[in-house]
Each structure stands twice: as C-alpha cells, then as structure tokens.
Amino acid sequence: MTTDFDHLRRTDLPALRGAIRTGRYAGHTAGLGRGYLQANLVILPADMALDFMRFCQRNPKPCPLVGVSDTGDAMMRTLGRDIDIRSEVPAYNIYRHGRLERSVTDITDLWSDDMVAFALGCSFTFEHALMQAGIPLWHVENDTTVPMFRTDRACVPAGPFSARMVVSMRALPPDRVDEAVALSRRYPLAHGAPVHVGDPAEIGIIDITRPDWGDPAPVKGDHVPVYWACGVTPQVAIEAAAPPLCITHRPGHMLITDIPEEAEVPVLAPQAA
C-alpha cells in the first residue's frame, strides 16, 4: 500500500494528515512526516489513567510520555493544532481485557466520555538522528521491522501495570557505538540512551536470532548489538492490567504530531486567545 503513497514522504504534513484522517492512507508511518515527532498511542478508561501515568513516569525510557488528553476530550491539544485522536492515526488495535480483538482505521464509534488518550515517544526520532550521522541501521536498509526482545529487567510497577522491559536491538560497527549512545541520549522523549550494549544473555535474551516481535536481523562480523528500551513495553503492561477496553495504534502506524523532533519539550505554545 505504501508504494502508492511514496509522494507522501515528500509532501507536507497537512496533506498527509488529510489522507490519514479520511482513511485514504492506512499504512505505516516510517519515513513519513520527516522532522516531526511521531508517537505511540494508548487509550484507557479514566479510572486507570492515574496509574498508567505513574507507570510512564517511573519507566521513562520504555514509556516516554509526550502527551495526555483531558478525560473524554479526543483532541490532543498540546501535540498539534487539530489532532483528533479518533481519526489521526492510520490504524488502531482494539484490545478487550488485554486481548487483541481487531484492527480498525477510525475509532470515532468507540470513543467515550470516560476515556483518556496517551501519546508516547517512539524510536523513529533517534533513528533519524543516527542515520543523519551516517550510522548504518540494517533493518532500515533492508526494509524490515527492527527485532524486539523480552528481557529479564523488571519495570517499576504502578497499580495494575507491570512488565519486564522490552528492547529493540540494532547491531552497530564497534567504532560507532559510543557516538550512537551519546546521540540517542539527546532524545529522552524517544527512549534516550541504550539500556544495554553487548552480551544478550546479560539482560535475559536467550537467542538473539529469534526476536519476540519484529524481524530477525544479523549481528554481522565484529558488529556489537545495542539495545534500546522499546515502546512495546507498555503494551505488555496493558496485557497484564487487562483493562475492559484499550485502544492502541497498530504497531508502526504512529500518530504524527506537529512537534518538531528537535523541540526541547513536546508542547505547542498556547495560541493567543
């Protein structure tokens, strides 16, 4: 599907938004809306919202919170001028009691007055920075999904939310690792610096050739595996909490915000009254 929309990579953000909002584009957002912060989406009942915010605050590397709606308000007012979270994401996953029920392209019929929407930063931002520095990313060059693994590292729990941290792995040339660590640390809203470098067994990964999510990627020659906290972690925490209804983005199908990737804080200045 993305082939038909290759021009969107170079088009302006309002045109891309229009295509997503009207359902004409339901593909993934990798490489789209370049220069703007993209975000994972989690929508929960209001009575779980405080504990979920605590979970994000206590686990900022896997769950960097970049926006939260008012209860029942579908507009993400700090992330853009006109972001209606019910239609602004190309595809959504609907979970009931922690289990995936189906995927849809619009959730207007599911939104209700007791819902709260959360936007969490994603890895695209630091990947752009690494690529701009000329650091090779195998999964991007080969158009696959980055490999993701369960680890044995416990997140700090909050109410019903708990998880072992999920990480994404990128194998880098040894002479670029320090630079990749320093560069990604500059993006605390996009998982920040890696949580581990080197031996996968040290964080409980048994077989680096068999990811739990995404596609396998080789660790070639003298390349070093580098592990970043991953936005799948909150999905694992939500499975554990098993809320009656939870709506997320479909993996890879992100919310594209109006916030520049280089912004110091993920908040639009309030409009003059």
Place this chain on the structure above:
Amino acid sequence: MTTDFDHLRRTDLPALRGAIRTGRYAGHTAGLGRGYLQANLVILPADMALDFMRFCQRNPKPCPLVGVSDTGDAMMRTLGRDIDIRSEVPAYNIYRHGRLERSVTDITDLWSDDMVAFALGCSFTFEHALMQAGIPLWHVENDTTVPMFRTDRACVPAGPFSARMVVSMRALPPDRVDEAVALSRRYPLAHGAPVHVGDPAEIGIIDITRPDWGDPAPVKGDHVPVYWACGVTPQVAIEAAAPPLCITHRPGHMLITDIPEEAEVPVLAPQAA
C-alpha cells in the same frame, strides 16, 4: 541556623538525612547534598492527582515531574531507598483552600490514605552546572534568594490547575549567555533551557528591580537578564485550584533524593527481590 550545620555540606547523605528526619536540621538545602537531585514537593488529594500530573506533563519547564507516590503510600520509592515523604523534607508549608496556614517540620499527623506526593525538579541542579563552568551567579555569591517574577505567559491548563508562568532571573555576562543556555538545556528535569533572554517587558515583567518573590538582584553594566521557568509556577496553579488541603516544601527547603544530578532518568533501579 545553617551555620551550625556547615559540616553537612561535606558530610554524607545518610547523616544529612538523619538530621532532617529527626528534626535536628530544619534549614534550607542550598549547597547541601551536593551531587544529588533536589526536588520541590507537592502533596494533593488523590482526586486532583490526575489533573495535576496532566498540568506537569503539559508544562514540563516550570513543572518537571521527577517522582510520584502511590495513593496513600508515603514512600517515594523511585527517588531513594528509604525516603518517607512525611519527614524527609526539612520544612513544609500547609495550605488549606489555597491559603498558607502554617509551616511545620513533619507531616506524619497530616498524611492520609487518599494523598499523593509529587516531586518536581528544581533549579539547584542547573545552577551547579553553571557554577562548575565558571559562570557567575550574583545571588549565590551574595547569599540571597534568586529574584522571581510573574510573567504574562500562560501555562497550558489542566482541570482546575492554571497559572501564568513564574520565572527566575539571573543576569549573566553577555559572552556567557549562549553557554548558559546550552548547559541548562542538558537538564530537562531542572527547568531546562531559559524561556527568555533580554527585555523583561517582552514577557510582561514591568519592573526588573522589584521581584514578586525572592530578593532583588542587580543587572550590572552590560549583563543580560536570563529567565528560567520557575518551580513557584505550580504553587500559583495550586492557589488557583484551591484544594481543601495541600502540603508543599517550604521554599528553599527541598527534598534531597538519592538520584545523582547527572542521571539520565530520575528512577532508582529496582532492588533485586
């Protein structure tokens, strides 16, 4: 009072903690516990906690959230191994319906099962970084409180919480301003980069010689006034919200955490079970 405790500047953190916890030290914490993140404290009823967290998320420069307790749990578990928020702050202010009632050194008798404690980063962290770089800070050299001003810049509201941003002002030599901006931007949990440089009228400050809080400080010769978002802002928002009961630190009398100032995230790794 601090004179008797000058040795605490050089003592270890547990000894300082013990003196605070037992009420033997009730003074300010400037210059104490060097190297560790200090934090402002806000304690609110649980039914206002979600909106206050939203207010902090939407206004991260004045309100950098570094910790939040479970409802009714007085231990700040992510900020230290043994931080009981009822006694770990040298002095507290008690507000009823938005008005200061009194100051105390321990709030054990006021804590209840429906309270939530929030810790917010403070300016000491970036001031340490500026001083280590040799950037002169007049209020530190003259042992006064930094001047703080109401501005005309609206914060993003959340529920009952709203405020015009409060800023603190430090006048710097013109050739050090860029460096001060870059250095403080490295500390997003301590107000980050300045919100304004130069003309006070541009942010609604009428008379730079008459601060709304703190002590006046001169803008000497060719020095340039530089304005950072200030932790008094959430206090203004709390006055607006007028909760039946709110407990804060007494200004300058901060919570000293176990988190190193240079830590990437303000979360202790969970202890092994």
